[in-house]
Amino acid sequence: MSDTPLVLAVPSKGRLQENAARFFSRAGLEVVQSRGARDYRGRLAGVAGVEIAFLSASDIVAQLASGGAHLGVTGEDLVREEIHDAEEAVELLAPLGFGHANVVVAAPQAWIDVRTMADLDDVAADMRVRHGRKMRVATKYINLTRQFFAGHGIADYRIVESLGATEGAPATGAAEIIVDITTTGATLAANALKVLDDGIILRSEANLVASLRAPWSETARAAARTILTRIAAEEEARTMRELTARVGTLDAALEREIIEGHGGRLPFGGPDERGLLTVHCPTDRVFALAALLTDNGAEPVTVRALDYVFRASNALSERLFTRLG
Numbered sequence: 001m002s003d004t005p006l007v008l009a010v011p012s013k014g015r016l017q018e019n020a021a022r023f024f025s026r027a028g029l030e031v032v033q034s035r036g037a038r039d040y041r042g043r044l045a046g047v048a049g050v051e052i053a054f055l056s057a058s059d060i061v062a063q064l065a066s067g068g069a070h071l072g073v074t075g076e077d078l079v080r081e082e083i084h085d086a087e088e089a090v091e092l093l094a095p096l097g098f099g100h101a102n103v104v105v106a107a108p109q110a111w112i113d114v115r116t117m118a119d120l121d122d123v124a125a126d127m128r129v130r131h132g133r134k135m136r137v138a139t140k141y142i143n144l145t146r147q148f149f150a151g152h153g154i155a156d157y158r159i160v161e162s163l164g165a166t167e168g169a170p171a172t173g174a175a176e177i178i179v180d181i182t183t184t185g186a187t188l189a190a191n192a193l194k195v196l197d198d199g200i201i202l203r204s205e206a207n208l209v210a211s212l213r214a215p216w217s218e219t220a221r222a223a224a225r226t227i228l229t230r231i232a233a234e235e236e237a238r239t240m241r242e243l244t245a246r247v248g249t250l251d252a253a254l255e256r257e258i259i260e261g262h263g264g265r266l267p268f269g270g271p272d273e274r275g276l277l278t279v280h281c282p283t284d285r286v287f288a289l290a291a292l293l294t295d296n297g298a299e300p301v302t303v304r305a306l307d308y309v310f311r312a313s314n315a316l317s318e319r320l321f322t323r324l325g
């Protein structure tokens with residue numbers, strides 16, 4: 001039990017596969033597929049105690065919910081839809097900046113008077129009173145739909161479960177409206193559907209998700225620490241730049257301006273014995289900070305991107321281990 005490996009669930013198909021692979025490789029985590037293995041498993045090069053499970057995005061959610069996987073990359077939409085007690089079962093450690101998609105309520109464009117959920121409520125009541133039947137909603141997001149409609153006080157409807165080509169349901173007569181995921185809107189447009197003005201149920205993206213029900217052995221915890229440390233180190237490096245300049249001495253006013261005025265950090269403290277100062281700052285503050293330094297007589301100012309910034313602790317690990325206790 002104390003050496004139960006960490007199971008890391010990685011998308012093996014679909015929309016998230018390529019970006020997820022890129023995300024791990026950027027963090028220096030090389031996924032190696034075991035050869036000849038009977039089940040679909042792999043490992044992480046150079047990181048002990050890790051088993052990779054290659055699964056679809058929705059299977060990853062199921063494994064995280066049951067504790068069959070410790071960590072995984074999957075869409076928030078699937079987490080919210082498929083785990084009824086998501087708050088207790090999992091922790092969303094970090095949004096990953098890819099796999100963006102909205103879960104939306106869409107109606108036929110021909111319904112020109114229907115723009116909002118309130119309008120939809122009128123349509124539903126009307127259908128019920130005048131035609132004695134309920135408005136049908138085609139979707140695979142049954143739970144998200146129920147919660148959202150209830151939140152808008154809409155009760156006169158019936159869900160028609162749809163497991164593919166949901167956008168076609170209004171045209172075929174299987175349902176009046178739909179709830180589905182959309183990124184570009186092209187599929188909705190091709191089916192003459194429109195998103196209601198207040199019909200965005202969830203703005204989703206891929207997340208790094210931890211299971212709170214997995215067997216968190218010492219081995220699994222150590223592996224998670226290694227993985228999260230690399231991810232955090234790459235993320236910090238990617239979102240900042242390092243400026244170097246000879247300032248001689250650093251007066252208090254300039255130091256305050258660097259830190260408070262520009263969100264800068266002095267990772268190695270004040271200037272070294274040669275008067276060289278190293279500043280880390282968010283990428284969008286580089287030019288302003290470089291100007292500040294040259295205005296204060298420091299030149300030249302060099303700027304570079306870094307690969308990693310390793311720290312003894314990071315927000316991802318802290319989040320996970322606080323939750324695990």
Ligand SMILES: Nc1ncnc2c1ncn2[C@@H]1O[C@H](COP(=O)(O)OP(=O)(O)OP(=O)(O)O)[C@@H](O)[C@H]1O
Nearest residue numbers: 013014015016056057075078099100101181182183
């Ligand atoms: N345009 C999009 N359409 C659908 N999903 C998207 C889109 N963009 C990002 N995603 C994300 O990708 C996740 C996985 O969707 P995808 O359709 O790729 O799964 P899949 O591996 O094909 O599995 P399935 O066979 O169950 O559809 C979605 O739940 C969502 O979080």
Ligand SMILES: O=P(O)(O)OC[C@H]1O[C@H](OP(=O)(O)OP(=O)(O)O)[C@H](O)[C@@H]1O
Nearest residue numbers: 164165180181182183184185186187188
């Ligand atoms: O807004 P768009 O950019 O046009 O994307 C939306 C489409 O993508 C998804 O389907 P997917 O391709 O994943 O097929 P699936 O339903 O078979 O999983 C979704 O169900 C829509 O059909």
Ligand SMILES: [Mg+2]
Nearest residue numbers: 013014015057
């Ligand atoms: Mg799909």
